[in-house]
Amino acid sequence: MNQLLILDYGSQFTQLIARRIREERVYCEIHPPTVTVDWIREWAPRGIILSGGPASVYDADVPRIDPALLALGVPVLGICYGMQLIAQLRGGNVLAGRREYGRAEIVIERSDELFEGFHAGETIAVWASHGDHVDEVPPGFTRLATAPDNPVAAFRAQDAPIFGVQFHPEVAHTPRGDEILSNFAFRICGCEPDWTAGSFIEDALGRVRDQVGDRNVICGLSGGVDSSVAAALVHRAIGDQLTCIFVDTGLLRKAERENVERTFRRHLGARLVVVDAADRFLEKLAGVDDPEEKRRRIGDTFIRVFESTAREAGNDAAFLVQGTLYPDVIESMSVRGPSAVIKTHHNVGGLPEDMPFELIEPLRELFKDEVRHVGRELGLPEELVGRHPFPGPGLAIRVIGDVTPERLDVLRDADAIYLEEIQAAGLYDDIWQAFAVLLPVRSVGVMGDYRTYESVVALRAVTSRDGMTADWFPFPPDVLGRMAARIINEVKGVNRVCYDVSSKPPATIEWE
Numbered sequence: 001m002n003q004l005l006i007l008d009y010g011s012q013f014t015q016l017i018a019r020r021i022r023e024e025r026v027y028c029e030i031h032p033p034t035v036t037v038d039w040i041r042e043w044a045p046r047g048i049i050l051s052g053g054p055a056s057v058y059d060a061d062v063p064r065i066d067p068a069l070l071a072l073g074v075p076v077l078g079i080c081y082g083m084q085l086i087a088q089l090r091g092g093n094v095l096a097g098r099r100e101y102g103r104a105e106i107v108i109e110r111s112d113e114l115f116e117g118f119h120a121g122e123t124i125a126v127w128a129s130h131g132d133h134v135d136e137v138p139p140g141f142t143r144l145a146t147a148p149d150n151p152v153a154a155f156r157a158q159d160a161p162i163f164g165v166q167f168h169p170e171v172a173h174t175p176r177g178d179e180i181l182s183n184f185a186f187r188i189c190g191c192e193p194d195w196t197a198g199s200f201i202e203d204a205l206g207r208v209r210d211q212v213g214d215r216n217v218i219c220g221l222s223g224g225v226d227s228s229v230a231a232a233l234v235h236r237a238i239g240d241q242l243t244c245i246f247v248d249t250g251l252l253r254k255a256e257r258e259n260v261e262r263t264f265r266r267h268l269g270a271r272l273v274v275v276d277a278a279d280r281f282l283e284k285l286a287g288v289d290d291p292e293e294k295r296r297r298i299g300d301t302f303i304r305v306f307e308s309t310a311r312e313a314g315n316d317a318a319f320l321v322q323g324t325l326y327p328d329v330i331e332s333m334s335v336r337g338p339s340a341v342i343k344t345h346h347n348v349g350g351l352p353e354d355m356p357f358e359l360i361e362p363l364r365e366l367f368k369d370e371v372r373h374v375g376r377e378l379g380l381p382e383e384l385v386g387r388h389p390f391p392g393p394g395l396a397i398r399v400i401g402d403v404t405p406e407r408l409d410v411l412r413d414a415d416a417i418y419l420e421e422i423q424a425a426g427l428y429d430d431i432w433q434a435f436a437v438l439l440p441v442r443s444v445g446v447m448g449d450y451r452t453y454e455s456v457v458a459l460r461a462v463t464s465r466d467g468m469t470a471d472w473f474p475f476p477p478d479v480l481g482r483m484a485a486r487i488i489n490e491v492k493g494v495n496r497v498c499y500d501v502s503s504k505p506p507a508t509i510e511w512e
């Protein structure tokens with residue numbers, strides 16, 4: 001099949017490999033290195049990439065490769081730890097302990113196949129991040145690139161399409177890394193660049209129809225990009241078998257319910273039921289200040305609301321559509337184990353075990369920007385497709401600490417002014433996500449001649465490509481000043497505004 005398999009040995013860059021390959025319009029998936037060779041044979045990839053990883057080939061209990069994988073006759077590219085595994089398996093020398101992190105230079109020695117388009121003797125900049133390195137090529141291998149501190153920067157087997165690079169071609173700091181990955185995908189593996197939004201939609205329609213048959217489906221609509229695109233796709237596949245449910249959780253932004261209803265009715269054409277469940281959610285959240293407990297209770301309440309709504313509507317729905325995306329899927333199956341799960345995104349983690357619906361997740365192979373392409377291809381308007389992401393638990397994780405109707409109102413007002421000013425400054429599309437957060441502290445201020453002792457609002461705006469890493473957005477000072485002044489003057493109960501200048505990592509985008 002025209003697809004590549006990426007085996008994830010735990011590198012922080014594994015997702016980037018998938019992104020780069022998808023940008024070449026080749027379909028690929030990330031799987032753990034524990035998949036069997038029989039499974040791989042059946043999945044029939046045109047090539048396999050072994051990612052980097054934090055382990056050393058000399059450690060016990062580390063993920064390895066089945067020797068049979070190298071005998072499949074399918075091209076293999078090992079990156080960093082992946083290369084070291086190949087080297088060790090084939091009798092090369094892997095030297096432990098000389099670390100190399102950051103920018104480095106290598107000299108290309110052979111400019112065929114993997115380095116097609118480069119020339120022999122050329123020096124290129126690469127990004128290195130390794131503790132061990134391959135010091136000597138295994139018997140039957142040829143060196144393709146070298147560096148003073150890194151004698152075997154790249155190699156290949158003489159009798160099989162097995163390649164290794166010690167550096168990371170997938171990161172932006174390896175400026176010509178995309179050419180190397182493209183050479184692997186097209187020249188070595190013979191892939192075709194056929195992965196497009198249109199081809200994805202074609203396949204997805206068939207898959208949804210096969211899964212659903214003539215049964216009924218409900219879709220929880222959040223008003224965000226993911227659930228809207230998922231709903232539009234499933235609606236195109238099965239028409240009236242789909243009922244969309246928009247739950248007013250009482251945790252929505254100002255005027256969100258009206259906006260979603262209007263946009264939905266105008267552009268999606270599917271049946272829509274709007275449920276007012278604010279009391280149920282707020283009751284469940286009363287007195288809860290732990291972020292994960294908030295998520296768990298919200299996930300559970302969503303399902304109970306879907307259940308009762310479907311029952312009341314006389315709808316015997318067997319399926320629930322979720323807008324789960326690929327980063328959530330990868331996080332939940334990480335080889336790094338449960339300790340690497342930072343937040344339980346309710347799309348994947350917060351659902352109750354006794355859920356009465358089978359899930360349909362038509363976007364689970366896509367990254368956010370790909371979802372936006374699919375949305376446009378399905379004819380959804382830019383105002384919907386270009387919206388900032390909004391988390392399922394809504395304002396509950398932006399009112400830090402106890403969630404009460406009064407505190408939600410304060411946050412909603414501050415947040416609305418903030419977004420209004422961002423729109424007015426023409427900056428909305430430059431920002432990945434922007435929102436206000438209500439802090440659980442009070443601060444002293446002076447208004448008129450009176451002392452005040454009121455709430456603090458933090459503003460957050462970040463740039464990002466996929467939400468996995470993010471940087472704070474540098475607002476012009478006059479815009480920031482105007483936002484703060486308006487919030488303090490217009491929102492009763494707030495006397496101080498702060499701007500969050502943390503990047504992710506080490507912070508996360510949301511505060512909870």
Ligand code: XMP
Pocket residue numbers: 295342343344345346347389390391392393433467468504507508509510511512
């Ligand atoms: P973090 O805070 O993990 O957020 O850096 C990354 C992206 O995920 C969104 N997010 C969530 N989405 N349920 C969701 O559906 C959640 O519980 C949740 N927590 C965070 C966040 O808004 C950002 O876009």
